[in-house]
Amino acid sequence: MPGTVGDLGEFGLIAEITAGLPSSQQVVVGPGDDCAVFTPSGAVAVSTDTMVQGRHWRDSWSSGHDVGRKAVASSVADLEAEGARPLALVMSLALPAETEMAWVREFSAGVREECVHAGVLLVGGDTTSAPAIVVTSTVFGELAGRAPVTRAGARPGDVVAVRGRLGWAEAGLAVLNRGFRSPAAVVLAHRVPSPPYGQGIVAAEAGATAMVDVSDGLLADLGHIAAASGVAIDLDKGAFAIAEPQTAVAAALGGRDPLAFVLTGGDDHALAACFPRGPVPDGWQVIGAVRAGEPTVLVDGETWDGDPGWQHFVS
């Protein structure tokens, strides 16, 4: 059995990754042709996300399996945020020839496992060599007659609600950065996000006026809704439950405010949505309100004076 990607070669690599993939009636052509072909119901939502070795993950913290799961989860979360039903994905894998096949097998198993959780089918991809591992996951969902839920529909009077974890991955990253491996729950949250699969459609059917997935941090991502909708969003500090591991991490880091994880931590891929005033779907938590005003996100009526979330290329 060959030890590295270079030993196996491109076609051998593709054969390994695509062997025995599940399919469905909606997939007319699967991996191995010039294109994959699928039959969507209604309009098609698409999103693409790239992860880079050493930038989005460290090999000492995340296994190939973790990386495969995260690549699928983080891209499918964008479909959820548009109110689309996840359908299929294609994966590009650029990697050094000396990459161990063991890593690729773990990665491939992680992709398959998360595809099952997320309800998508891997239908194609590309492989090539590169100086570092670069994974690009492009996902497709169907709207099935529903209108997409964009960032632009929030209106004054709406309530703001979230579903899913906030700040867990960031707390995990904080402890890993300091050389610790616990609390295990937040470290695992950094390695593999747990988007609230299925809740995007639930929100859309409940009348969500705007929605995002929280990838850069709650304040930053709600800021996108505020800007696109031309509204102000005011969050209620008291509405946030701080989980025990976050409190523990904040204390261990010298008394940092654990709310900072919740408000600015990215990578958990929770869903944040605006709904017309009234009940929100089961399991969603109301955290604030939409008001008329200059586009901004406030906390208890004030500007939050911490880090508003990270951008690539900015240190």
Add this chain to the structure above:
Amino acid sequence: MPGTVGDLGEFGLIAEITAGLPSSQQVVVGPGDDCAVFTPSGAVAVSTDTMVQGRHWRDSWSSGHDVGRKAVASSVADLEAEGARPLALVMSLALPAETEMAWVREFSAGVREECVHAGVLLVGGDTTSAPAIVVTSTVFGELAGRAPVTRAGARPGDVVAVRGRLGWAEAGLAVLNRGFRSPAAVVLAHRVPSPPYGQGIVAAEAGATAMVDVSDGLLADLGHIAAASGVAIDLDKGAFAIAEPQTAVAAALGGRDPLAFVLTGGDDHALAACFPRGPVPDGWQVIGAVRAGEPTVLVDGETWDGDPGWQHFVS
């Protein structure tokens, strides 16, 4: 005006790339949301292609504009090869923070220019930092009620025909590799391919039974049809016109057989298709026939004893 990608930051970079992009009635949501959304007619064909700096292009030979055009052209060629009408694409751009914004602007202009040629709209993407520039283009086409033309439908008795250039890019790469910059026509062919846009649908409507785009080399790519269809393909050496620049390059390289460029050169993204016996569409050239037998590609009934095309990771 900032000089590098790092100066500008991720959101500034995205704003530059997406400013004033054209749209269409089929694009419901364009760049800037969690997903792009489009309304296809019929089934959706999708393909993804990755290009890596230093691997798929050299900065001393190819400008950012060339790279942008090539990224679009090489991926849209896969849609053509499935008989799909090109509709939209998303582009992932991973690049070092020290990349000059001048390169990104050229790249972006090249993407836009080739999108116009190819008839696709850029509807979204992702940017991130990476140790080398890695471009992933994922394209979507619509079948509009037609069946996809796969690699698996060739039948004994079919004729094999091509449309587009063969071996030009390879001849260009050969002279560049030896430090020359001419003949200009083949050097340009290496820098920017010219797929026969629109001819994929023409072939599909003419009853093509199988089709590929020639990215790895004619013998290698027809080999995919032979394997998927379970047929032998026999090419007629006399059917190939050798273009003057290829003859010149072959002579300059010490008497190399110029047919080698035509049979094994990749990256021109011509279309090769099988048709039921009878007339082929205008401008298509018959180059061989499909026969019953073990899956293989022969030239005048014999195995071609040169390089069958390249694979990534194999030197």
